[in-house]
Amino acid sequence: MKKINQMNLAQRTCPLLGALLLSGAAFSASAVEWNSVSGKTVELFSPGQAGWEWVLTESDHSAAKSVKKGTNCKECHNGEQPKMGKLIASGEKIEPAPVSGNPGHIPVEVKFAYDKERLYVQLKWQETSQNSQQDPDYQAKVALMMSDGTVKATKIAGCWSACHMDSNGMPNAESGQDLGKYLFASRSKISRSGGGKNLKPASDIAALLESGNFLELWRAKLNPAKPAVAVDGYVLDAIHENTSPSISAKSSYAKGQWTVELSRNLKQAGKGYLDFVAGNVYQLGLSVHDSHTDERHHHVSFGYTFALDSGRADFIAKKL
């Protein structure tokens, strides 16, 4: 290898360009100057097996009546996420299969921005010391679920109302089933163990979708030094993933810190997409599957809100 001071300009520049290209393979240049966007830290925590029916049952969750009346979880629990998460992650409460090394909570920095065309969300968090091989394919995954408020429960608890006591890995799951997330509105009857089998007719489900009664779903599946795998879809009677996503996902991983950017057009044709318009407030729940965890072993957020440019919301997307 030649000494640096003997190299000509091209010889000096090529390695530099090469390094830039390599780093770009993991995180191609974002359209957003994220350093100029202010964000907030959201505490995500281990939810254990506290499905929506659990939250709505007074002997399990003493504030069930308040929840049914529309009180947002944060009104009592804001600031308690680390404590709750640690209690659950230790296996002491509503967690029969704790993951070793789970700290119980993950602080995630969240930023929103938008321009004429697209909405952008950036998530940043430090990987935990969990020891899990539940998902050997992906080191981490993130998910956002959003509503324009049509799903009333999102104003109370974000995406919590999509999680049920008879879903996979939950106490009332039936063996051999594959039941993921769904909304109460898609079921004709709900019991304390869920509403899994009591599906409404397809025409009712179609009408619910048409009327905005769904959660838009954004997902990114992540491995270090590999492009993020974007998935989008919606949750109504089940999780519906589009064969070809409309969202973009970018990620980078350095010294245990994940940085993920998700974005899509403000308006998107097709079923199960919200229109993002300035002046409206949107409901949000987010989750991180950290360190190869899967299914219910994610860390989740309470319900938050976001708006474009201005408004009364937890997050205001900066206009670029």
Add this chain to the structure above:
Amino acid sequence: MIHKIWQSLIKPSKMYAAGLLLLIGVVVGVLGWGGFNWGLELTNTEKFCISCHEMESTVYQELKETIHYSNPSGVRATCPDCHVPRPWVYKIIRKIQASNELYHHFMGTLDTPEKFEAHRRELAEHVWRVMKETDSRECRNCHSADSMNLMAQSQRARTRHEQATENGETCIDCHKGIAHKDVSKEIQKEKEQAAEPDFGLDL
């Protein structure tokens, strides 16, 4: 003999001045009334309550583990603070009702841990019902909503107290089990399992 005493009581006195008799009557009345209240208040002490082993070995031991027994401010609630009304009329009614408790003490209804546990829910539900009917009167002997500094409470406590006020709830609606072993959750669970859940499908 009784006839003689009766005769002396219904006739005006020849020997003693009316004023003297009146004074003696006042003194006897004060001593009698005072004595009655003094005796009544003797039964209004923790010491008296836990002189029955049914109470001392069960609910009193449970109380000792709670904030009503030991707390940063050093204010302690004892048995009568929560279980005996302070207004005189309600107190007397409660004391008359307590003769039932004396009866059951002598009958040994709760005189073993097993018997006590068998009756625990019935006893607890009775106390909760009375507290609910009286808008938690005994809680309010010490705790006043007007004096409650909500900003000094945790967010969770503040939110729940504000909601309780809005919903017209009373202390015992949420604070069952604050001083003794809490059986309210298991009772609640049984009621829930026996009934259809009231989840709205729009939730």
